[in-house]
Amino acid sequence: MADALSAIPAAVLRNLSDKLYEKRKNAALEVEGIVKQLTAAGDHDKITAVINLLTHEFAYSPQLNHRKGGLIGLAAATVGLSGEAAQHLEQILPPVINSFSDQDSRVRYYACEALYNIAKVVRGEFIFHFNKIFDALCKLSADSDPNVQSAAHLLDRLVKDIVTESDQFSIEEFIPLLRERMNVLNPYVRQFLVGWITVLDSVPDIDMLGFLPDFLDGLFNMLSDSSLEIRQQADSALSEFLQEIKNSPSVDYGRMAEILVQRAASPDEFTRWTAITWINEFVKLGGDQLVPYYADILGAILPCIADNEEKIRVVARETNEELGAIQTVPAEGFDVGAILSVARRQLSSEHEATRIESLHWISTLLNRHRPEVLTFLNDIFDTLLKPLSDPSDQVVLLVLEVHAAIARDQYNFRQLVVFLVHKFHTDNDLLERRGALIIRRLCVLLDSERVYRELSKILEEEADLDFASTMVQALNLILLTSSELSDLRNLLKRSLVNTAGKDFFLSLYSSWSHSSMAIISLCLLAQAYQHASSVIQSLTEEDINVRFLIQLDKLIHLLETPTFAYLRLQLLEPERYVWLLKALYGLLMLLPQQSAAFKILRTRLKTVPSYSFNNPMSTGLHVLEDGNMNDGDISSMHNGINFASLLQRFQQTQHQHRLHSKSPARSHNIPTSSKEVQKPEEVRGSGAVVPEINRPPSRSSRKGPGQLHL
Numbered sequence: 001m002a003d004a005l006s007a008i009p010a011a012v013l014r015n016l017s018d019k020l021y022e023k024r025k026n027a028a029l030e031v032e033g034i035v036k037q038l039t040a041a042g043d044h045d046k047i048t049a050v051i052n053l054l055t056h057e058f059a060y061s062p063q064l065n066h067r068k069g070g071l072i073g074l075a076a077a078t079v080g081l082s083g084e085a086a087q088h089l090e091q092i093l094p095p096v097i098n099s100f101s102d103q104d105s106r107v108r109y110y111a112c113e114a115l116y117n118i119a120k121v122v123r124g125e126f127i128f129h130f131n132k133i134f135d136a137l138c139k140l141s142a143d144s145d146p147n148v149q150s151a152a153h154l155l156d157r158l159v160k161d162i163v164t165e166s167d168q169f170s171i172e173e174f175i176p177l178l179r180e181r182m183n184v185l186n187p188y189v190r191q192f193l194v195g196w197i198t199v200l201d202s203v204p205d206i207d208m209l210g211f212l213p214d215f216l217d218g219l220f221n222m223l224s225d226s227s228l229e230i231r232q233q234a235d236s237a238l239s240e241f242l243q244e245i246k247n248s249p250s251v252d253y254g255r256m257a258e259i260l261v262q263r264a265a266s267p268d269e270f271t272r273w274t275a276i277t278w279i280n281e282f283v284k285l286g287g288d289q290l291v292p293y294y295a296d297i298l299g300a301i302l303p304c305i306a307d308n309e310e311k312i313r314v315v316a317r318e319t320n321e322e323l324g325a326i327q328t329v330p331a332e333g334f335d336v337g338a339i340l341s342v343a344r345r346q347l348s349s350e351h352e353a354t355r356i357e358s359l360h361w362i363s364t365l366l367n368r369h370r371p372e373v374l375t376f377l378n379d380i381f382d383t384l385l386k387p388l389s390d391p392s393d394q395v396v397l398l399v400l401e402v403h404a405a406i407a408r409d410q411y412n413f414r415q416l417v418v419f420l421v422h423k424f425h426t427d428n429d430l431l432e433r434r435g436a437l438i439i440r441r442l443c444v445l446l447d448s449e450r451v452y453r454e455l456s457k458i459l460e461e462e463a464d465l466d467f468a469s470t471m472v473q474a475l476n477l478i479l480l481t482s483s484e485l486s487d488l489r490n491l492l493k494r495s496l497v498n499t500a501g502k503d504f505f506l507s508l509y510s511s512w513s514h515s516s517m518a519i520i521s522l523c524l525l526a527q528a529y530q531h532a533s534s535v536i537q538s539l540t541e542e543d544i545n546v547r548f549l550i551q552l553d554k555l556i557h558l559l560e561t562p563t564f565a566y567l568r569l570q571l572l573e574p575e576r577y578v579w580l581l582k583a584l585y586g587l588l589m590l591l592p593q594q595s596a597a598f599k600i601l602r603t604r605l606k607t608v609p610s611y612s613f614n615n616p617m618s619t620g621l622h623v624l625e626d627g628n629m630n631d632g633d634i635s636s637m638h639n640g641i642n643f644a645s646l647l648q649r650f651q652q653t654q655h656q657h658r659l660h661s662k663s664p665a666r667s668h669n670i671p672t673s674s675k676e677v678q679k680p681e682e683v684r685g686s687g688a689v690v691p692e693i694n695r696p697p698s699r700s701s702r703k704g705p706g707q708l709h710l
Contacts, residue, residue: 035080182218306351
């Protein structure tokens with residue numbers, strides 16, 4: 001201290017702390033001259049003493065004017081040191097940088113001025129203290145005083161010039177500080193940071209691209225800033241980096257992909273669009289580097305496919321197609337389970353487009369990696385059943401394709417049908433709304449006969465008789481009306497002459513016995529008219545209820561469709577198809593006379609050529625089955641089918657239904673659809689009415705040969 005006091009006159013020190021700026025400035029010039037002399041003499045000890053004096057007695061002083069004088073004095077001392085200033089920077093910079101936090105804005109302003117002058121003198125040596133200076137500038141950029149901000153901007157430009165000229169700048173040491181500051185929300189600081197990123201990226205010798213993952217998230221965060229200027233600056237910086245990525249042979253796609261995936265879910269539209277655009281480019285450029293991140297990328301793409309903004313949807317769809325076109329194998333790190341998990345999670349999305357693409361991905365994985373997918377079947381099967389109730393037909397059709405792809409082998413096929421029946425059982429609305437669509441589509445995707453055989457086998461063992469009856473009625477209606485099942489209908493038409501037809505007929509019979517109308521329909525389709533007549537004759541008073549009449553009404557209308565054209569043509573030969581006539585007359589006798597169905601069937605029967613039911617007896621021929629007339633006793637066997645046994649089985653099943661209908665618990669378990677509880681006269685607009693059934697004709701009267709003439 002004594003050395004400094006001896007070097008600097010007391011008057012100079014007094015003026016250095018004066019309240020007038022001019023006196024402080026003149027004193028600083030005196031200090032500059034003194035330091036120049038000491039530098040020329042090589043007396044660095046006294047120079048160090050002078051700097052310590054200016055630091056502790058002035059720059060750190062509690063007196064405001066002393067601090068101002070200390071800052072201008074330190075700058076003057078640096079100018080005096082000139083080329084020798086570098087060795088004293090460790091002493092000079094701390095008090096100046098410390099003054100950036102001073103409570104008085106004028107002190108902060110003079111600190112900027114002092115550091116500016118110091119920087120001009122030392123230039124390249126400044127780089128070794130860059131992180132401290134950058135941190136101070138970062139804080140100054142958000143200063144509340146406009147004069148301080150203006151001074152800080154001037155200083156900032158000078159420091160940028162120094163950095164771009166220097167070959168000593170260490171980007172490795174700077175990046176941690178930059179990464180830490182990128183989370184600041186102050187708009188002035190953000191502008192400051194983007195400015196520095198842009199400047200450093202423009203320096204050829206500084207590899208900012210290599211460190212992009214460290215501050216990429218911060219740049220994306222700025223895209224949603226309330227300031228348009230900041231958003232534009234951040235977007236400009238990101239665009240420049242993306243262009244560099246396209247031109248660079250080596251890029252760390254993985255770390256950046258993680259950031260982009262998170263930003264693709266941003267609530268800010270511009271951020272989402274930028275993120276999905278980057279992901280799109282990464283998928284095109286990244287290649288094998290992105291394989292471990294495919295699941296995360298897919299998780300970002302799928303929601304964006306249904307984004308409110310069209311431009312985001314377009315890019316997301318393109319990216320999805322690009323990703324799906326890449327051929328990978330699990331051995332390369334492709335995680336089938338992770339992809340499945342993402343697709344399964346997105347199946348619960350509220351957006352139809354996302355659900356559809358999720359199913360496309362599951363289907364693609366099944367086609368490419370079937371063994372691996374099947375190992376996760378227990379995890380995804382229940383999830384794949386839920387879309388069957390989806391309001392979108394396209395989703396339902398796609399999930400059925402997925403199920404069909406899974407069900408190629410017998411075990412999974414059986415599982416699918418079992419779960420499907422269970423789904424129909426627990427969700428009555430699904431059977432009513434989507435049952436036909438689901439069954440028809442499965443019959444197209446899988447073998448229709450196989451599907452019906454398996455369904456029949458399961459329903460044959462169904463404990464819930466009401467559900468079994470409802471399900472059989474639905475399957476029967478699909479069988480009779482669906483164009484996709486025409487081959488099955490043709491197969492059943494040959495039941496009495498063809499082994500394959502017989503086997504299929506028998507495979508359906510037991511489960512179809514849960515519904516008397518389904519059995520009658522099956523027999524008419526199989527041309528087993530005698531058995532159809534026997535079934536009709538076996539019906540009791542309890543069987544002829546509202547549900548039965550509704551089903552009968554549907555059947556009469558179906559008899560007028562192309563499906564039963566062959567049956568109507570057979571009526572032209574009444575002598576060959578006696579049992580067909582008897583069966584149709586039996587149905588006619590069960591219908592209310594005022595119903596539209598009664599009038600339709602009666603009108604049809606009136607067109608049949610005149611025939612008497614006793615004609616076969618008069619010729620001495622016995623009708624074994626319609627279309628075949630031979631001498632001998634009437635047999636209950638035809639093409640190996642024991643119809644007597646089948647009739648007994650049907651009656652036993654119906655007996656179980658009658659007992660069940662009387663059970664007190666039935667009222668809690670009947671899965672009745674809305675269509676089944678409507679009045680018969682509402683069915684198909686037929687105008688049918690429910691008769692007041694006092695007592696049906698006795699079974700003995702219905703079993704007689706009858707003498708009705710047409």
